[in-house]
Amino acid sequence: MATPIIAPFPASRLRRLRRSANIRAMVSETNLTPANLIWPIFVTEVPGADGEIASMPGVERLTLDGARRAAERAMRLSIPAICIFPHSDQALRTEDCARAWDPDNIGNLAIRAVKEVAPELVVMTDIALDPYNANGHDGLVVDGEILNDETVEALVRMALVQAECGADVLGPSDMMDGRIGALRAALEREGHKHVAILSYAAKFASAFYGPFRDAVGASGRLVGDKKTYQINPANRGEAIRCVARDLAEGADMVMVKPGMPYLDICRAVKDEFGAPTFAYQVSGEYAMLEGAIRNGWLSREAMLESLLGFRRAGCDGVLSYFAPSVAEMLA
Numbered sequence: 001m002a003t004p005i006i007a008p009f010p011a012s013r014l015r016r017l018r019r020s021a022n023i024r025a026m027v028s029e030t031n032l033t034p035a036n037l038i039w040p041i042f043v044t045e046v047p048g049a050d051g052e053i054a055s056m057p058g059v060e061r062l063t064l065d066g067a068r069r070a071a072e073r074a075m076r077l078s079i080p081a082i083c084i085f086p087h088s089d090q091a092l093r094t095e096d097c098a099r100a101w102d103p104d105n106i107g108n109l110a111i112r113a114v115k116e117v118a119p120e121l122v123v124m125t126d127i128a129l130d131p132y133n134a135n136g137h138d139g140l141v142v143d144g145e146i147l148n149d150e151t152v153e154a155l156v157r158m159a160l161v162q163a164e165c166g167a168d169v170l171g172p173s174d175m176m177d178g179r180i181g182a183l184r185a186a187l188e189r190e191g192h193k194h195v196a197i198l199s200y201a202a203k204f205a206s207a208f209y210g211p212f213r214d215a216v217g218a219s220g221r222l223v224g225d226k227k228t229y230q231i232n233p234a235n236r237g238e239a240i241r242c243v244a245r246d247l248a249e250g251a252d253m254v255m256v257k258p259g260m261p262y263l264d265i266c267r268a269v270k271d272e273f274g275a276p277t278f279a280y281q282v283s284g285e286y287a288m289l290e291g292a293i294r295n296g297w298l299s300r301e302a303m304l305e306s307l308l309g310f311r312r313a314g315c316d317g318v319l320s321y322f323a324p325s326v327a328e329m330l331a
């Protein structure tokens, strides 16, 4: 950035350009539009499990019909993309995670349902085994170890089925090594060369995922933690290396996750690589803002301000549970 020349006071009065809404609009450096939003939704196959998620007030698990309505709502609000997260039957979660590549699992049914009603809407998916895993981990667990290479093979099977069902963008959120290269090669080989990969490249081992694990029914199951595969929140250099690696393996877009406590990483990633960069304002960030808003401790402006912060930090877009309410506010 060029160093701005500032005349000494009173020649320079920075308040001149803050005097009215229109003059502020003229010099606004960043903006937030619905095009910057990706809306994550939860879809359940369990009768009676639809409805509000206690730790995410205002966010619901949807039925397939609810997912169709959400897709139509996204289109009406000019939100370009939704991201589908499955809530599967607990009784069908196994150690081999075989349902992850079942074409009729709830995530895949939801992809097809959404594409039926909104073929233009970009459908993003999650690639990780946790929604179908008996022990809540993103990878296969044998004798307490999260296996890397075997998990990558399972993720490839899962991804190909999602692509077959019509997914436009795959979101590997598992943090295994080598998965981007393996996914990209398999997609090319199997006739899905146009399917994009938005890698959860800099995904930290965070306490802010708690409400999400409630939403997908993984909270009570998770044995231990995810620190052997997700990044230590103390590490910035490692996050940059992860992004470099995933881009080199063929990721089309990259993500930083969580969002608000990691805006320095967003800025560094955008400056370093210039690739399409997204942040995930995760469930815990949503819960703390929405909780405070519902208690009257914060105004809804806080939600807009938080999202603008991602834009200022260099993000092209944000996955946010606030997406539909923000798009409504912006309309």
Ligand SMILES: NCc1[nH]cc(CCC(=O)O)c1CC(=O)O
Pocket: 126, 127, 128, 129, 130, 138, 173, 174, 208, 209, 210, 211, 212, 213, 226, 281, 282, 283, 284
């Ligand atoms: N594959 C797991 C996954 N995919 C997205 C999220 C979190 C999203 C959120 O908190 O909103 C997680 C949770 C985790 O890693 O435990």
